[in-house]
Amino acid sequence: MLKTIESKYGVVIVAGGSGKRFGNEIPKQFLTLNQYPVLMHTIRQFSQSIEKIEIAVVLPENHHETWKRLCAAYDFNIPHHISSGGTERFYSVKNGLEKIADCELIGIHDGVRPLTPHKLIQQCFESAGRHGSCVPVMPVTDSLRKGNYQQNKPISRENLYRVQTPQVFRQNWIIKAYEQEFDPAFTDDATVLEKLGYPVFLTDGTEKNIKITKPEDLNLAAFYLKEQHT
Numbered sequence: 001m002l003k004t005i006e007s008k009y010g011v012v013i014v015a016g017g018s019g020k021r022f023g024n025e026i027p028k029q030f031l032t033l034n035q036y037p038v039l040m041h042t043i044r045q046f047s048q049s050i051e052k053i054e055i056a057v058v059l060p061e062n063h064h065e066t067w068k069r070l071c072a073a074y075d076f077n078i079p080h081h082i083s084s085g086g087t088e089r090f091y092s093v094k095n096g097l098e099k100i101a102d103c104e105l106i107g108i109h110d111g112v113r114p115l116t117p118h119k120l121i122q123q124c125f126e127s128a129g130r131h132g133s134c135v136p137v138m139p140v141t142d143s144l145r146k147g148n149y150q151q152n153k154p155i156s157r158e159n160l161y162r163v164q165t166p167q168v169f170r171q172n173w174i175i176k177a178y179e180q181e182f183d184p185a186f187t188d189d190a191t192v193l194e195k196l197g198y199p200v201f202l203t204d205g206t207e208k209n210i211k212i213t214k215p216e217d218l219n220l221a222a223f224y225l226k227e228q229h230t
């Protein structure tokens with residue numbers, strides 16, 4: 001557990017999406033993974049990593065009742081604020097940020113990354129405390145080609161990274177960044193921050209920090225959890 005002493009840390013956990021690529025009627029963040037809904041695993045990882053962390057959870061507008069029912073059914077009582085998702089992840093993050101009071105650092109995390117290790121969460125907050133921002137990444141390991149099936153060419157994978165969350169920032173930087181107009185080039189929070197010229201510091205992520213995007217990812221997450229307990 002990272003003890004925050006006088007500093008205050010917060011996290012916005014975005015779970016306001018509908019999960020089109022997963023293709024299930026109930027969005028993937030509410031599906032069961034090893035006895036608990038995905039989103040409960042995610043929230044628990046943060047509450048167990050950082051002492052007294054303030055948590056804001058963003059849910060689809062039409063699923064507040066679903067979440068209320070799940071919290072009651074699972075006796076889930078980790079304190080958290082709730083807000084509603086927007087049409088883009090950008091707007092969901094913006095809504096979540098409004099719920100977090102004054103603090104030094106804010107993390108932003110995908111609700112569908114339920115296996116983020118405590119150590120990685122702590123590493124991102126510690127590093128953002130030193131550098132102002134911190135984003136976990138994994139080096140690309142496959143060979144890469146750019147183009148289409150008929151015409152394509154190899155491109156170097158040197159210095160290319162896959163980006164994960166939690167992405168952690170000084171609160172005043174990220175609040176200011178999210179005051180910008182939405183830009184389709186905003187694919188994560190680091191892209192929002194750096195449009196204002198703030199530096200993005202990287203740290204090593206982990207393969208286990210998977211994002212549940214398609215049904216096979218839920219199976220992989222279950223496999224990782226089983227492995228952890230054997």
Ligand SMILES: Nc1ccn([C@@H]2O[C@H](COP(=O)(O)OP(=O)(O)OP(=O)(O)O)[C@@H](O)[C@H]2O)c(=O)n1
Binds near residue numbers: 092211
């Ligand atoms: N308007 C949105 C879109 C996404 N998210 C959240 O951002 C995280 C990463 O997004 P992704 O995996 O793309 O989730 P979905 O948008 O739900 O999936 P899809 O793109 O397949 O529809 C998820 O926790 C998702 O709930 C959100 O809060 N609000």
Ligand SMILES: C[C@](O)(CO)[C@H](O)COP(=O)(O)O
Binds near residue numbers: 089164165187189211
């Ligand atoms: C924020 C993110 O998880 C970093 O990899 C990713 O950009 C989310 O992308 P998605 O297209 O919304 O899944």
